[in-house]
Amino acid sequence: MSTARQSQQHFYDAMSYFDEMFDHDLSVRPHYEAVNRLFSRLKPSDLALRQHALEQRMMEEGITFTLYAPDQQDPLERTIPFDYIPRVIPHHEWEMIDQGIRQRVKALNAFTFDIYHSQNIIASGIIPRRMVVGNRYYRPEMAGLQVPYNAYMTTTGIDLIRDEKGRYYVLEDNLRSPSGFSYLFKGRTLMSELFHDLYLSCSVQNIEHSLNVFLGSLRALAPHGKRDPLIVLLTPGSFNSAYYEHTFLAQQMGLHLVEGRDLVYKDHKIYLKDLRGLRQVDVIYRRIDDEYLDPLAFHPDSLLGVPGLMNAYRAGNVAIANAPGTGVADDKAIYAYVPDMIRFYLGEEPILHNVPTYILAREEDREYALAHLDELVVKETSLSGGYGMLIGPTATSQELEQFAAAIRANPDRYIAQTTMMLSRAPVMKGDAMTPRHIDLRAFSLMGQDLHVIPGGLTRVAMKEGSLIVNSSQGGGVKDTWVLCR
Amino acid sequence: MLNRNAEALFWVGRYMERAENHARLLDVHYHVQQEGLAEDAKEVQQGRKWARIVDALGSRQAYEQQYGASYTEADVLHYVTLDRDHPNSLVCCVNYARGNLRTLREKVPSEMWDVVNGFYLWLREQRQEELQHGSPHEFYQRIKEWAALFLGTSQSVMPRENEWHFIECGRYLERSENTLRILLSIRNACMDEALDTSSGGYAYLQAVLKSVSGYQAFRRYYADNIAIESINEFLVLHPAFPRSVYFAMHQMEDHLRGIGFQDAQLRAAHGKIIRQAGKTIAELSCLEREDLAGDPGGEIVAGLLHASQVLGEAFAKTFFRMGEASA
Numbered sequence: 001m002s003t004a005r006q007s008q009q010h011f012y013d014a015m016s017y018f019d020e021m022f023d024h025d026l027s028v029r030p031h032y033e034a035v036n037r038l039f040s041r042l043k044p045s046d047l048a049l050r051q052h053a054l055e056q057r058m059m060e061e062g063i064t065f066t067l068y069a070p071d072q073q074d075p076l077e078r079t080i081p082f083d084y085i086p087r088v089i090p091h092h093e094w095e096m097i098d099q100g101i102r103q104r105v106k107a108l109n110a111f112t113f114d115i116y117h118s119q120n121i122i123a124s125g126i127i128p129r130r131m132v133v134g135n136r137y138y139r140p141e142m143a144g145l146q147v148p149y150n151a152y153m154t155t156t157g158i159d160l161i162r163d164e165k166g167r168y169y170v171l172e173d174n175l176r177s178p179s180g181f182s183y184l185f186k187g188r189t190l191m192s193e194l195f196h197d198l199y200l201s202c203s204v205q206n207i208e209h210s211l212n213v214f215l216g217s218l219r220a221l222a223p224h225g226k227r228d229p230l231i232v233l234l235t236p237g238s239f240n241s242a243y244y245e246h247t248f249l250a251q252q253m254g255l256h257l258v259e260g261r262d263l264v265y266k267d268h269k270i271y272l273k274d275l276r277g278l279r280q281v282d283v284i285y286r287r288i289d290d291e292y293l294d295p296l297a298f299h300p301d302s303l304l305g306v307p308g309l310m311n312a313y314r315a316g317n318v319a320i321a322n323a324p325g326t327g328v329a330d331d332k333a334i335y336a337y338v339p340d341m342i343r344f345y346l347g348e349e350p351i352l353h354n355v356p357t358y359i360l361a362r363e364e365d366r367e368y369a370l371a372h373l374d375e376l377v378v379k380e381t382s383l384s385g386g387y388g389m390l391i392g393p394t395a396t397s398q399e400l401e402q403f404a405a406a407i408r409a410n411p412d413r414y415i416a417q418t419t420m421m422l423s424r425a426p427v428m429k430g431d432a433m434t435p436r437h438i439d440l441r442a443f444s445l446m447g448q449d450l451h452v453i454p455g456g457l458t459r460v461a462m463k464e465g466s467l468i469v470n471s472s473q474g475g476g477v478k479d480t481w482v483l484c485r
Numbered sequence: 486m487l488n489r490n491a492e493a494l495f496w497v498g499r500y501m502e503r504a505e506n507h508a509r510l511l512d513v514h515y516h517v518q519q520e521g522l523a524e525d526a527k528e529v530q531q532g533r534k535w536a537r538i539v540d541a542l543g544s545r546q547a548y549e550q551q552y553g554a555s556y557t558e559a560d561v562l563h564y565v566t567l568d569r570d571h572p573n574s575l576v577c578c579v580n581y582a583r584g585n586l587r588t589l590r591e592k593v594p595s596e597m598w599d600v601v602n603g604f605y606l607w608l609r610e611q612r613q614e615e616l617q618h619g620s621p622h623e624f625y626q627r628i629k630e631w632a633a634l635f636l637g638t639s640q641s642v643m644p645r646e647n648e649w650h651f652i653e654c655g656r657y658l659e660r661s662e663n664t665l666r667i668l669l670s671i672r673n674a675c676m677d678e679a680l681d682t683s684s685g686g687y688a689y690l691q692a693v694l695k696s697v698s699g700y701q702a703f704r705r706y707y708a709d710n711i712a713i714e715s716i717n718e719f720l721v722l723h724p725a726f727p728r729s730v731y732f733a734m735h736q737m738e739d740h741l742r743g744i745g746f747q748d749a750q751l752r753a754a755h756g757k758i759i760r761q762a763g764k765t766i767a768e769l770s771c772l773e774r775e776d777l778a779g780d781p782g783g784e785i786v787a788g789l790l791h792a793s794q795v796l797g798e799a800f801a802k803t804f805f806r807m808g809e810a811s812a
Binding site: 192193212219254 | 515516527619620621622623687688691701704705708709711
């Protein structure tokens with residue numbers, strides 16, 4: 001078994017955490033052999049050349065996201081930090097993840113259906129009513145509504161992490177409008193073109209087919225089984241930080257990229273205003289939140305949505321993906337109940353486990369958490385993207401006090417979790433590998449069938465020691481390879 | 486204009502188009518790999534892939550004379566790209582185009598010579614090792630950029646006279662032949678690999694679309710229906726897609742009509758070749774999707790390819806009178 005070249009020159013710490021590429025004794029894990037072979041062979045000058053080519057391509061193709069900071073006058077347009085050492089997942093490990101994601105998404109979808117219909121899970125006393133109806137993402141408008149194939153969540157992104165033993169855990173479920181598809185597909189293109197030698201020497205599961213499945217899932221939603229549906233991607237506009245992703249998906253799948261003002265409601269239908277006049281829209285893949293969809297139904301000040309959209313939706317003349325109200329299932333407090341959902345709806349034991357979670361609305365949980373705040377991670381249930389988070393072990397005493405006060409004031413709004421030792425993978429810094437914490441966003445696509453994109457998006461906390469992988473907080477990405485065998 | 490000038494212009498158009506097509510085909514096929522195959526099966530499949538590229542862009546016989554019977558990535562890339570002994574290689578195409586333009590320098594705007602000369606000088610410096618060691622994608626991207634520079638320059642500076650129409654006739658005739666050759670190679674690939682569209686087959690069909698920059702356009706018309714029948718229909722019959730056979734043939738006919746002659750005898754011959762092009766287009770227009778789908782032997786595509794070749798010969802006979810000197 002080979003050992004990393006870097007280990008002879010630099011200290012590489014594979015001891016403190018689970019490392020994806022190296023075992024504790026710095027031997028290379030078998031599924032990383034090819035990667036190690038290539039990177040041991042490349043000279044620093046080669047690495048610099050490839051790094052340069054990579055950055056150039058990302059700039060030229062405009063693979064960027066926009067960062068809004070309060071102290072900045074002009075928003076920053078950044079290319080996402082992309083590390084070119086791929087994350088490799090062995091075949092058998094992926095089989096397990098694939099099964100686990102399917103199981104979880106099925107249960108979450110069944111839960112959403114149940115909540116908007118007979119609410120059996122509440123009647124059975126498994127989830128308290130107030131956690132559901134008091135949830136800010138619960139949409140009473142959706143009650144009793146029929147969704148095609150009962151597929152509420154056309155797209156999901158489930159975030160997975162690994163602990164110090166390499167066991168996988170679900171960190172959170174993103175069921176509203178998960179983003180990251182473009183980095184996943186674009187990252188693969190860049191890697192297969194700039195690291196063609198490595199890519200072609202490994203048998204990597206193809207992901208291109210998944211885009212076709214994505215489009216197929218959207219088409220399947222078309223009301224009345226229309227054969228050639230008009231599908232639009234509804235974006236908040238070019239100022240949105242994920243606008244690159246919206247343009248990418250629209251381009252790759254041949255969708256019309258529209259803003260709210262391009263659509264109009266008439267006679268319980270939604271129309272696209274284009275040069276040929278009004279054309280009826282059948283499916284809306286929306287990348288805006290529920291409350292902005294329709295100013296008549298939700299947020300009256302919203303300029304992003306389409307007045308009347310919910311009427312057309314209720315009349316069954318247009319499909320929306322993901323369906324409004326799926327947020328009820330990805331709330332951080334509901335998260336704690338997902339294992340119970342899996343048992344309740346599917347009668348199975350969860351394949352992927354939750355991170356141990358304390359529900360602060362419960363008194364005993366709250367007392368424990370307040371006493372151990374410096375060991376826990378606290379999250380505000382309704383926020384995402386790494387905002388509103390306290391990481392106990394690294395927080396200052398002032399931050400700890402602030403959160404303790406906030407939890408006492410509004411216990412329902414917070415959960416606490418055991419601090420997980422996120423696994424690490426090497427990134428290239430200059431010409432040496434250095435470990436960084438990572439997670440994995442696994443995407444599923446639901447139409448008539450359920451499909452999990454092989455690999456997903458590996459997110460990297462680019463700052464040394466940091467546990468925050470969100471791109472809005474300086475996180476980067478890696479291409480993720482699932483081996484065929 | 487002299488006959489030989491006309492012929493040289495016609496071939497400038499053809500060679501530049503051919504160079505671009507080589508680059509597109511190689512770039513995309515280089516990156517296709519079929520997943521889930523065992524190591525040795527993968528090697529066999531790779532060998533077949535490279536052999537098909539030789540089929541599409543050259544001849545197996547000539548290849549095997551020089552490189553032997555094994556079709557490896559390094560050999561085939563060299564044969565098709567930088568081999569100066571292979572008349573159909575990229576470097577030879579550009580060299581011929583440059584040679585032709587050299588004889589036409591007083592007849593075409595000097596910018597066009599500058600571009601082709603620069604292209605050739607750059608290509609001459611390229612080495613096989615660097616091509617493979619660096620990024621083949623970047624390399625072929627550069628080729629496409631040079632070709633686009635030539636196209637853009639001619640578009641913006643050439644007077645729309647006979648010279649222009651000859652170049653464009655060459656370009657579009659070449660384009661329709663290339664698209665048809667790609668279609669034949671799909672058919673062969675399907676026979677070889679018994680492709681199904683679930684995994685490896687899908688990657689291959691998608692690669693075909695990308696090689697003609699047709700992926701995004703195809704999506705707009707056929708959505709998620711990536712299947713051989715739809716791709717056949719799209720690449721043969723689509724009226725708006727600029728690399729379809731239908732589009733290329735129509736463009737060629739337009740430019741053919743644009744050529745003007747004083748001489749009565751030439752005018753008669755000109756009329757004849759226009760009618761011949763019209764006949765091919767009429768046949769094309771009568772094709773239905775079902776005809777193409779029910780063509781597993783590829784007779785229709787082969788027939789169209791033959792018709793294109795006959796048109797090329799007719800060009801030579803009508804305008805150049807000396808047979809195809811530089812096919």
